[in-house]
């Protein structure tokens with residue numbers, strides 16, 4: 262197999278709270294004298310995905326320990342170090358500002374959050390040469406509280422934070438959380454406003470809900486890419502539309518298996534999506550909890566799905582093409598990728 266580790270990579274679907282390692286979490290808990298928030302059991306075991314309730318509990322605990330600008334700077338730098346070890350050269354990282362500023366009450370302001378992210382981003386560029394951009398996502402379930410009524414303010418505040426963040430690397434508005442009982446259509450005005458101001462539309466869809474959710478993301482939200490989107494495979498006409506318009510999917514194979522979207526690896530539709538002409542990108546979602554790396558996700562394409570070396574190179578390259586970075590940054594990153602691929606690094610086939 263050719264050297265997947267040193268292949269330059271772009272990661273387009275990665276949640277900041279999903280990058281924290283047990284040791285970083287411990288450091289934050291000590292910093293805030295909040296060890297009581299952590300479990301009695303070994304942190305490394307506690308991090309491992311057990312079931313959805315546990316998964317959300319771990320995520321909630323992590324969010325409770327991210328309280329200051331310095332915390333964000335620390336976590337971003339640690340994430341960049343791990344990404345850099347996987348030869349990730351560019352990443353779009355999803356952050357949920359509403360959770361930290363509005364839902365939790367540790368006094369964090371949007372200015373603190375942006376300052377911390379920016380400090381971490383600058384240090385990451387200096388220390389690892391990695392480019393980071395941010396997606397600020399709306400926690401859709403908070404916007405549909407109390408069994409189905411739309412709660413005004415959650416999406417609107419997230420948009421306001423994202424607009425403030427544009428000069429600090431925020432490139433898109435996201436929509437995260439469970440799609441069940443939180444359909445995309447309600448968020449149409451906010452996404453239209455985001456696009457008017459130059460932000461990209463990057464909603465999750467087609468993960469916990471089926472093709473209708475992806476249709477909604479495209480028609481109501483003008484999605485520039487789809488987070489997950491794997492369940493588009495349930496609708497042939499949707500597959501044709503995705504392929505025609507070349508709307509990229511941010512596919513996260515190990516996350517889908519861990520969260521039970523698909524029971525077995527062989528059930529995962531990554532191969533069928535690619536074969537249908539849909540632009541597929543490979544990502545990790547919550548790598549620490551799911552127990553994966555971007556290198557491992559690419560390995561899975563070969564070992565689990567029979568992709569060829571040429572297929573893997575094509576998909577890895579398409580992640581750079583699907584990035585929302587500025588044109589000059591994309592050109593530079595693509596040139597770096599092509600130079601690696603052409604320099605004999607990918608010469609040894611057999612995977």
Ligand SMILES: [Zn+2]
Nearest residue numbers: 276465488546
């Ligand atoms: Zn996600």
